[in-house]
Amino acid sequence: MIEIKSFIFSPFAENTYVLYDETKEAIIIDPGCHLAEERETLRHFIESNGLKVVKLLNTHCHIDHVFGNQFVKSTFEVPLLIHPKDLPTLKACQLAAELYQLKPFEPSEPDAWLAEGELIRFGLSTLEVIFVPGHAPGHVAFVSRPQKFTISGDVLFRESIGRTDFPGCNHQDLIESIQKKMFALDDDFRVYSGHGPTTTIGHEKRFNPFLN
C-alpha cells in the first residue's frame, strides 16, 4: 500500500512528493526544496519515519521541480531518472536560476532514462510511467492503477492546466496528453498535481474550463 506525503516548497509553491510503502522503501518525486530549511524538512521526514530512499524521479525538469535534485541525489545516494526529451529543460535550469535570481542553484545530471510503459519499483510497489508532453517536451506522469492515483506534475491542475508559454512548450500536445492519456484513467483516479490541491479525473472532465 503506497502512502503519499506532500510538501509545498519554494516561492513557486511547488508540490514535492515522497511515496513509500510498508517496506519503508521510498521514492522522491520533484524535490522543489530550495531553502536550507525546506531541505531539512524533507530530510527530517525521511529520517524520522525510517525511510530508505531508493530513487529520485522528475515529472519534468522546470526549475521549481528540480531545485532539490542534487541535494536528494547526494544526501540519499540515489539515481535521478528523467525522460530523455526533458534533458534540454534540465540543462536550461542554470540560466533560469540566474533570470529568477534564485541562487545558489546546483545543477544535477540524470543517471537513467524514463520511458512510457516502464514500471518504477520500490518496496512491494509499482508505478507506471505515462508520457504526457506539452507543458514540457519530456513530461511524464506516474500512475498507480491498483490505488487509482497519478502524480502528474504540471499537466493538469484542479480546474486548470499547465502553462504553455515557456520555451519547449506545445499547447496542442498538452491538450492531447490530457484528453488521450490522463482522461483515459477512470473518473475516480486522484490527481496529485505539481501545484495546488489534489483533484480527480472525473472532476476535471466535468469542470475544467480549459478542456470544454
Ligand SMILES: [Zn+2]
Ligand atoms: Zn513546470
